[in-house]
Amino acid sequence: MRAMVLERPRTPLVPREHAAPAPAAGEILIEIAACGVCRTDLHVVDGELPNSKLPLVPGHEIVGRVAAMGAAVEGLAVSERVGVPWLGATCGICPYCRSGRENLCDRALFTGYTRDGGYATHAIADARYCFPLPERRDDAEIAPFLCAGLIGWRSYRMAGATASDGEDAGPRALGLYGFGAAAHILAQIATWQGRRIYAFTRVGDEAAQAFAKSLGAVWAGGSDEVPPEPLDAAIIFAPVGALVPMALKAVKKGGRVVCGGIHMSDIPRFPYRLLWEERQVLSVANLTRADALEFLALVPQAGVKTAVTRYPLAAANDALSDLRTGRLQGAAVLTP
Ligand SMILES: [Zn+2]
Numbered sequence: 187m188r189a190m191v192l193e194r195p196r197t198p199l200v201p202r203e204h205a206a207p208a209p210a211a212g213e214i215l216i217e218i219a220a221c222g223v224c225r226t227d228l229h230v231v232d233g234e235l236p237n238s239k240l241p242l243v244p245g246h247e248i249v250g251r252v253a254a255m256g257a258a259v260e261g262l263a264v265s266e267r268v269g270v271p272w273l274g275a276t277c278g279i280c281p282y283c284r285s286g287r288e289n290l291c292d293r294a295l296f297t298g299y300t301r302d303g304g305y306a307t308h309a310i311a312d313a314r315y316c317f318p319l320p321e322r323r324d325d326a327e328i329a330p331f332l333c334a335g336l337i338g339w340r341s342y343r344m345a346g347a348t349a350s351d352g353e354d355a356g357p358r359a360l361g362l363y364g365f366g367a368a369a370h371i372l373a374q375i376a377t378w379q380g381r382r383i384y385a386f387t388r389v390g391d392e393a394a395q396a397f398a399k400s401l402g403a404v405w406a407g408g409s410d411e412v413p414p415e416p417l418d419a420a421i422i423f424a425p426v427g428a429l430v431p432m433a434l435k436a437v438k439k440g441g442r443v444v445c446g447g448i449h450m451s452d453i454p455r456f457p458y459r460l461l462w463e464e465r466q467v468l469s470v471a472n473l474t475r476a477d478a479l480e481f482l483a484l485v486p487q488a489g490v491k492t493a494v495t496r497y498p499l500a501a502a503n504d505a506l507s508d509l510r511t512g513r514l515q516g517a518a519v520l521t522p
């Protein structure tokens with residue numbers, strides 16, 4: 187197998203070749219067809235997240251086919267198409283696992299962070315955390331659902347939205363700060379549910395603002411702008427702590443500001459009056475398998491399409507640097 191490997195944080199990934207491992211009991215070997223490039227990968231490569239496995243194969247938006255199965259794998263078949271998300275395994279016995287919050291598991295393993303991921307031709311995964319993916323859609327186009335889609339969905343739920351779309355089902359006016367891979371998927375679902383999306387981008391990024399409007403946003407502007415109506419809730423996908431007080435300023439009384447990323451620059455000090463009147467600031471960590479099943483069932487109903495920029499596996503460093511500088515629209519995807 188071939189892989190792009192992080193040997194030390196803050197150094198470029200290097201190509202490596204070795205024999206594909208055999209799956210142990212409960213595991214599958216996947217022949218990878220596509221792997222999305224997520225902002226979290228950047229945080230890992232840049233050393234902003236501590237204690238990653240090293241050397242490490244990054245990547246946690248894997249789409250591929252089952253090439254081999256270890257003993258005791260249930261519910262999957264060889265050559266079936268599967269997706270592998272960020273949540274790679276949980277302990278099943280800690281208080282979080284036992285209370286439906288496996289995303290907070292004390293001993294979780296994360297794909298492309300504490301176990302090897304998908305910047306490769308093959309990967310090993312715990313079969314219980316893989317999802318069968320219906321055929322008919324292009325591998326690269328569905329890869330971003332495995333993290334950008336799922337984390338966006340969990341953030342959306344934390345903002346008060348639900349899978350139904352009645353008047354009482356959460357925010358009507360929803361702000362999205364940072365219009366990258368996650369926001370471009372979520373905007374389509376929220377618009378389909380009849381919500382009004384306000385998209386905030388880097389100041390002066392007219393291409394991203396036009397992109398947001400093309401996906402249904404009723405308004406798009408710079409993150410320093412005040413939206414034309416007060417927001418019921420806002421989700422911050424950009425890793426910029428300064429957006430927290432800005433979003434608090436934009437939400438109504440009782441409104442929520444959800445931080446959707448795994449890492450953020452420091453939040454600047456702000457006056458209590460921005461939080462007053464029962465405004466809330468929340469963070470979203472990881473995903474549960476239940477989130478994934480709910481989201482993946484909704485995607486075809488909402489007719490979500492993804493905008494992807496494809497890179498060959500060997501160009502993983504280019505994909506990361508384009509994501510870092512904001513040079514791409516939608517999601518970057520590696521194909522072996
Ligand atoms: Zn646990």
Ligand SMILES: [Zn+2]
Pocket residue numbers: 224225226227246272333334
């Ligand atoms: Zn991710």
